[in-house]
């Protein structure tokens with residue numbers, strides 16, 4: 695049921711207008727900063743209606759699990775991580791136990807996520823740092839988080855925003871691509887993107903805005919073939935037409951619950967309108 699509701703919301707794409715987005719009139723004036731800020735906030739509000747169920751797409755029960763899952767998510771899908779972590783956390787449920795892990799066994803457990811030797815080194819290093827410097831607890835400040843081996847601003851914001859309720863903008867590849875398509879920034883360096891968007895979107899919205907943007911990037915506004923003809927915010931997007939505009943063809947490009955397919959989480963939140971992801975080997 696929920697799946698259909700969600701697909702209908704999406705495919706009722708509003709026609710592009712000239713103001714703020716869509717096809718621009720030749721010779722039209724450049725958008726003012728005030729108009730751009732208003733448009734950005736409207737994008738956030740409209741995405742909040744479409745993705746009312748937006749959430750982190752990594753399964754976790756506590757900050758340590760989210761930190762480990764986020765480190766593992768580099769260069770792979772959240773689905774692959776979610777299918778890998780149940781066995782990992784059963785073997786090493788705490789930083790102390792993970793820090794004392796046999797490296798080869800740890801590598802074997804995380805092998806499906808790729809780059810498993812480097813990732814195992816990161817997990818051993820950050821678990822030892824949590825054990826030795828933070829009493830076995832994940833710290834709840836950005837400064838302490840980024841002092842952990844293998845933890846950058848993106849990972850820190852994911853954990854702070856979703857495990858500790860501290861607002862953070864998570865600039866990943868989807869986020870950067872979409873805010874540039876929306877012409878909210880021209881920056882390509884993630885830290886500069888973060889700083890510019892932080893000046894546009896209210897702080898209290900940072901975490902959820904990040905989720906909504908990533909949801910939109912994964913489901914509709916794909917890297918190579920954005921499904922513009924099935925996009926609910928065409929009237930706010932200056933890049934309308936970069937992808938498939940035919941509604942029927944665009945609908946076929948939709949992913950996860952929007953396309954009637956399973957999501958990435960084995961344990962999605964209760965309001966998730968699609969199907970949970972299958973466990974490994976299912």
Ligand code: SF4
Pocket residue numbers: 875914915916920921922925926927928931932933934935936937
């Ligand atoms: S799918 Fe197309 S119209 Fe929608 S946000 Fe992406 S580029 Fe813009």
